[in-house]
Amino acid sequence: MPMPVSDPVQISCEEPAGDTRKHGLSDILPWFQALRRNPRTIGAILPASRALARAMARSAVKGRPESGIVEIGAGSGVVTDALVRLSDGRRPIKAVEANGALAARLQRRLPQVDVFAGMFEDVYEDIFAGLEGAVVVSSVPLFSLDEKSRAAYLAALGTAIERGWISRFVQYTYWPVLPWAEAKTLCGLRPKLITLNCPPAWIWCQDH
Numbered sequence: 001m002p003m004p005v006s007d008p009v010q011i012s013c014e015e016p017a018g019d020t021r022k023h024g025l026s027d028i029l030p031w032f033q034a035l036r037r038n039p040r041t042i043g044a045i046l047p048a049s050r051a052l053a054r055a056m057a058r059s060a061v062k063g064r065p066e067s068g069i070v071e072i073g074a075g076s077g078v079v080t081d082a083l084v085r086l087s088d089g090r091r092p093i094k095a096v097e098a099n100g101a102l103a104a105r106l107q108r109r110l111p112q113v114d115v116f117a118g119m120f121e122d123v124y125e126d127i128f129a130g131l132e133g134a135v136v137v138s139s140v141p142l143f144s145l146d147e148k149s150r151a152a153y154l155a156a157l158g159t160a161i162e163r164g165w166i167s168r169f170v171q172y173t174y175w176p177v178l179p180w181a182e183a184k185t186l187c188g189l190r191p192k193l194i195t196l197n198c199p200p201a202w203i204w205c206q207d208h
């Protein structure tokens, strides 16, 4: 059933462990290298803004104070930062990133996050080990992936949902349309628009 994602959630003021500082040039450079190497898998000209990252994190944790989090397509780590800040050590956070260099960088920067390097569809059984009813936060660029990659990603997600490993799914897109034909089983119908992002983005969220 679709759920609204717009209610505010208090952000903790305590400093979390790990490095969640503002991103600078040294953080953006590896992003552009990854983009040049594999534009369809990266699927965006810029990382998510802090506004989008915070909104994604709020949608993930609202009403789910203890659930573990799995972030798919962590990229530059800006959404991971927001998740760490908002969770404040109260829950396990795991992240998977297809680009090895970005994954390694994220693991160095945020040691409290369990980072997997690889495609979600190849490692998802390991990721969900020990997590029941996790919240999934996805930045995977469904519109730019080729057909085969998108099908593999969605099949893995569908299996994880069937097995009860996912209790909530949060995804952003750059288009105000359902991100894929089968979305009704995965996504809600009321997206939240985030204008402070380049380009503006819509957040979709559904509980299972």
Ligand SMILES: C[S@@+](CC[C@H](N)C(=O)[O-])C[C@H]1O[C@@H](n2cnc3c(N)ncnc32)[C@H](O)[C@@H]1O
Binding pocket: 041, 042, 043, 044, 046, 047, 048, 049, 072, 073, 074, 075, 076, 077, 078, 079, 096, 097, 098, 099, 102, 118, 119, 120, 121, 139, 140, 141, 153
């Ligand atoms: C649009 S980028 C956004 C990343 C992050 N939200 C940010 O702002 O930096 C999407 C990311 O998903 C990763 N990705 C794409 N398909 C993936 C998959 N099947 N499994 C894991 N990561 C994937 C890409 O490598 C890329 O870093």
